[in-house]
Amino acid sequence: MNRSRVLLAMIGLLVLCPRSWAELVVEVTKGQDDAIPIAIVPFNSPTEAGASFDVAQLVGDDLARSGRFKSMARRDMIETPHVGASIAFDDWRRLNNDYIVVGQVQAEGADRYNIVFELYNVLTRQRLLGYQISANKAGLRLASHQVADMVFQKILGIRGAFATRVAYVSVLGHLPNKNYQLVVADADGVNPRVVMQSNEPLMSPAWSPDGQSLAYVSFEGRLPTVYVQELKSGERRRVSARAGVNQAPAWSPDGKKLALTLSTRDGNLDIYTLDLASQALTRITDDPGIDTEPQWSNDGRSLYFTSDRAGGPQIYRVGIQPGDKPRRLTFQNSYNARPRLSPDESQLAFVTQEEGAYRIATMDLRGRGDVQVLTRGHFDVSPSFAPNGAEIIYASRDRGRGVLALVSADGRVQERLVSSEGEVQEPAWSPF
Amino acid sequence: MKRMITIACLLAGAALLAGCPKKATTVQPPTAGSQVGGSSNTSPNGGASTSGSELGGDNANGGRDAGDTTGPLARKVIYFDFDKSEIKPEYTDIVKLGAQTLTARPGLKMKLEGNTDERGTREYNIGLGERRAQAVRRALMLQGVAETQITTVSFGAERPAAEGDDETAWAKNRRVELVYQQ
Numbered sequence: 001m002n003r004s005r006v007l008l009a010m011i012g013l014l015v016l017c018p019r020s021w022a023e024l025v026v027e028v029t030k031g032q033d034d035a036i037p038i039a040i041v042p043f044n045s046p047t048e049a050g051a052s053f054d055v056a057q058l059v060g061d062d063l064a065r066s067g068r069f070k071s072m073a074r075r076d077m078i079e080t081p082h083v084g085a086s087i088a089f090d091d092w093r094r095l096n097n098d099y100i101v102v103g104q105v106q107a108e109g110a111d112r113y114n115i116v117f118e119l120y121n122v123l124t125r126q127r128l129l130g131y132q133i134s135a136n137k138a139g140l141r142l143a144s145h146q147v148a149d150m151v152f153q154k155i156l157g158i159r160g161a162f163a164t165r166v167a168y169v170s171v172l173g174h175l176p177n178k179n180y181q182l183v184v185a186d187a188d189g190v191n192p193r194v195v196m197q198s199n200e201p202l203m204s205p206a207w208s209p210d211g212q213s214l215a216y217v218s219f220e221g222r223l224p225t226v227y228v229q230e231l232k233s234g235e236r237r238r239v240s241a242r243a244g245v246n247q248a249p250a251w252s253p254d255g256k257k258l259a260l261t262l263s264t265r266d267g268n269l270d271i272y273t274l275d276l277a278s279q280a281l282t283r284i285t286d287d288p289g290i291d292t293e294p295q296w297s298n299d300g301r302s303l304y305f306t307s308d309r310a311g312g313p314q315i316y317r318v319g320i321q322p323g324d325k326p327r328r329l330t331f332q333n334s335y336n337a338r339p340r341l342s343p344d345e346s347q348l349a350f351v352t353q354e355e356g357a358y359r360i361a362t363m364d365l366r367g368r369g370d371v372q373v374l375t376r377g378h379f380d381v382s383p384s385f386a387p388n389g390a391e392i393i394y395a396s397r398d399r400g401r402g403v404l405a406l407v408s409a410d411g412r413v414q415e416r417l418v419s420s421e422g423e424v425q426e427p428a429w430s431p432f
Numbered sequence: 433m434k435r436m437i438t439i440a441c442l443l444a445g446a447a448l449l450a451g452c453p454k455k456a457t458t459v460q461p462p463t464a465g466s467q468v469g470g471s472s473n474t475s476p477n478g479g480a481s482t483s484g485s486e487l488g489g490d491n492a493n494g495g496r497d498a499g500d501t502t503g504p505l506a507r508k509v510i511y512f513d514f515d516k517s518e519i520k521p522e523y524t525d526i527v528k529l530g531a532q533t534l535t536a537r538p539g540l541k542m543k544l545e546g547n548t549d550e551r552g553t554r555e556y557n558i559g560l561g562e563r564r565a566q567a568v569r570r571a572l573m574l575q576g577v578a579e580t581q582i583t584t585v586s587f588g589a590e591r592p593a594a595e596g597d598d599e600t601a602w603a604k605n606r607r608v609e610l611v612y613q614q
Contacts, residue, residue, distance in 0.1 A: 175595060201590035203554060223585060224558075245562060245586060248555045261555065267566035267584060269559045290559030306556055313556050338553040351553050358552060379597070381553050400597055426554065 024189030024404065024424070030414040031067045036155065038063060039072040039097045043117070044082040044104040053140040055105060055115055055147065062148035062162040065188065066390075067413025072097055084118045084127055092122045099128075101151060111136045115143050119151055128154050145186075161386045162187060165430040166393060167195075167205040167214055168404060172422035182216055184231065187386075187429070189417055195231060205428045206249050214428075215239070215249035215258060226260055228276070239276065245269055250294045250303075259284070259294035259303055271305055273320060284320060293338050297345065304329070304339040304348065313337040315350055329363065332371055336361075338381065342389040347409065349383040349392055360394050360407065374411040384429045385409075393417075393427045504533050505540075505612045510568060512606040514549070517563040519571055527568065530610055531575035538578065544568050545609040546586040547593070549602035554588055561586035568608045 040060040045052065060071035076095060081087045081102050092100050103117030112134065119129035129150060135143040142163055149160030170181040170192075182196040182205055196202065200219035207214060208228075215228045226246045229236035240246040244263035251258060258274045271284045271294045285291040289309035296303060301320060306313050312334045318326040330336035335353035342349070345365060352361040352371070357378045364370045374392070382395040389409060396405045398416065402423030406415040417424070501507075508530065510523040519527065534540055546565030548557040565584035572582060594604035 175592070201587065203590060219587065219590065244584070245558060247558050261558075263562060265579075267562045267569070269562060290556065290563070292559050293553065293555045306553070308556075308559075313553075335552070337556045353552075379551065397597060 024185060024192070024417040024419055026065055026189055026406075026415055026417050028065065028067055028413070028415045030412075031070075032412050035068055035070040036099065037070045037072065037097050038099040038101065038151075038155075039077065039092060039095070039122075040101045041077060041080050041082070041103075042074065043102075043115070046105065046107040053105070053137070053144070055103065055117075055140065055144045056101070058141065058144040059101065059148045059151065062145060062160075062188065063152060065415065066152065067408060067415065068156065084120060084130075087120060089120075089122055089125050097122050099151075099155060101147075103147075105140075108134070113137065113140060115140070115147060117147055119154060141186075141190075145188075158390055159388045159432075161388045161390065161429075161432070164387060164432060165211075166384075166404075167207065167428045167430070168424050169202050169205065169426040170194075170419065170422055170424050171402065182214070183424075184214075184430075195234070196229060196236075203426060204248055205426060206251055207428055207430050208251050209253060209255045209431060211431045215251065217247055217249070226258070228258075240274060248293050250296060252296050253298055253300045259296060261292040261294070271303060273303075282320075284318065285326065295339050295341055297341070304341065306337040306339065315339045315348070329369070330371075338383065340383050340385060340392075342385050342409065343387055344389055347385075347389070349385060351381050351383065360392060362392075362409065372411060374407045374409075375405070375414075377405075380405070382426050384427050386429050387432045393429050395425045395427060504529070507612070508610045510608045510610070511603065512564055512608070514602070514606065515560075517560070517567045519567055526610065527571045528575065531572050531577050533612075534572065534577045534581050535575070538581070541581050541583070541613045542572070542577075543611045543613055544582060544584045545591075545611060546584065546588075547591060547605055547607050547609070548589050549605040550589045550592065550597075551602070552589075554590070557588035558586045559588075561588045564606075564608045568610065 040056045042056045063069035064071040079088060079091060082104050083102060087100060087102060100120050100122050101117055103115065106114040106116060108114050114132050114134055116132040118127055120127050131150060133143045133146060145163035148162040152158065152160035164187045165184050166187055167182065167184045170183050172179045180198050180202040181194045182202050183192045184195055185192040195214065198218060198220050200222060203217040205214050205216045212232065213228055213230045215226060217224050217226055224246045225238055226240040226249045227236045228239050239258065240260060242262055245261055248261040249258045256276060258276060259271060260274060261269050262272050263269050268288055269290045269292050270286060271291050273282045273284060284303060287307065287309045289307050291305055291307045293306040294303045302317055303320060304315060304317050307316050307326065314328055314336050315330045316326040316328050318324050333352050333354050336350055338351045340349045348363040348365055350361055351358055352373060354373065359373050359377065359380045360375045360383045361371050361373045377396045379397040380394055383392045385392055391406050391408050393404060393406050396403055402425045404417040404424050404427050407413065508526045510519060510526055530542065534542060544565040546561030548560045562584060565586060569582050569584055573579060592605045593607065594601040
């Protein structure tokens with residue numbers, strides 16, 4: 001997956017300039033007690049104007065933001081080695097570091113740089129990683145995220161997700177003149193880019209499996225319509241504008257179909273699948289209750305969804321072949337909705353209501369179906385897994401404003417992303 | 433940790449003060465499409481009087497609000513209790529008046545916009561809003577209004593009438609708006 005660096009026509013900037021870019025700032029509200037202490041020593045960089053990018057700072061920020069690492073403060077560093085041979089391990093051990101990263105940024109010619117770095121275990125003095133990444137100036141940020149990914153994976157055995165993106169809805173202004181934006185930003189909240197904006201609501205962004213497109217619901221014209229928009233070109237197609245409800249698009253794992261919610265004339269909401277190429281529509285549920293919020297299983301043969309056929313909303317699973325009967329999955333609490341699968345389908349995240357509060361919970365799909373409530377807010381909704389399954393981004397409310405928040409899949413790390421302007425909601429984490 | 437948050441906040445502040453970041457790269461956002469007749473980014477609200485103007489084209493693609501703020505074609509609102517879609521007794525008069533107006537003028541149409549308060553998941557709230565709109569639709573049809581005169585749309589929790597995380601605001605958002613269209 002490549003992140004495109006499409007240059008914007010000046011028209012777009014002029015149109016959007018009057019409103020500030022609402023950038024997200026991440027605050028760790030609860031880190032792990034046993035966060036691993038690591039020193040990311042500032043890299044040696046060429047002094048020319050071209051390469052003043054602080055790779056080590058970004059790597060340290062990424063690792064710290066995961067909540068699993070404690071990055072050593074620069075002011076405490078008494079030496080700044082740039083290669084393994086220069087590391088005085090005893091000094092770094094005395095300062096309680098378990099790991100150290102050293103490196104350099106080398107200029108290779110016109111707009112070409114080489115990031116060279118090494119990761120060492122401070123106690124054993126063993127070199128765990130030695131790598132170099134080539135990038136142009138515009139690519140140094142992404143390359144730094146990739147360094148963080150490699151360090152993360154080497155130490156924790158989990159693939160890093162620092163080089164990924166999040167899509168979300170930003171709402172600016174006040175009634176009755178709200179402005180809605182569909183935004184894509186780097187996973188650390190930097191570089192927000194507005195991909196669509198409207199004076200009517202936007203909802204339900206969903207990444208295609210190849211990370212190139214977003215499906216979403218737009219109420220432009222005051223009617224809900226499902227669009228698929230290709231991010232690189234900005235081109236979009238209207239994929240469902242049927243009379244009544246067109247909502248909750250969800251991509252099949254092969255990217256060829258969307259599951260979505262449509263309604264009959266009598267307002268009965270049910271789940272259908274739509275073949276994007278042939279436009280063939282297949283009805284999946286047929287029940288007088290509200291059936292919505294579909295999500296595909298990894299093998300593309302089942303759908304998880306929300307249904308209130310039993311009274312209040314609960315989560316069900318049904319095979320897409322005709323005649324399969326939905327099987328109820330949630331039994332704890334009277335409200336369980338909005339299922340989202342972890343990438344390896346080992347866990348289901350969803351919204352549960354306990355004691356009047358809406359919270360993010362996970363269910364263990366491989367064991368006995370144990371449910372763990374991960375968050376403590378009152379309006380925690382819209383969970384979305386990171387592509388490495390390690391974290392869940394979700395929407396919350398803080399002092400009357402919509403904010404985004406992060407919780408690790410085991411509940412131990414919590415973070416908040418605050419927008420500098422307006423409200424943010426409906427996050428969707430990109431694939432790798 | 434604190435230092436990083438400070439740096440991040442300072443960077444965010446600087447980005448704001450600098451106005452649009454110079455290195456911003458975005459795809460030009462498409463303007464909201466205009467597959468429906470009329471402009472899609474503005475919706476005439478009370479005051480934009482358009483009585484007498486006919487909209488050609490597909491009826492299913494919304495019409496233009498009749499726009500009256502007073503009189504029989506004014507927009508009316510029915511409010512609902514939490515998690516309920518039953519029409520409370522105090523609103524039966526609104527339904528009756530609506531039915532009388534629509535049955536008297538078979539060319540007149542009505543759009544029922546269903547809404548919920550902000551609690552719960554957004555997509556399920558679309559369903560609840562639709563349920564409320566359908567309750568009003570059925571009540572109108574029971575009083576003789578033709579099916580073809582009524583369309584429903586649900587905004588779920590997306591178009592609140594009042595902002596706030598409390599019951600005062602929530603009560604104003606659990607509603608169906610009855611909007612005449614010409």
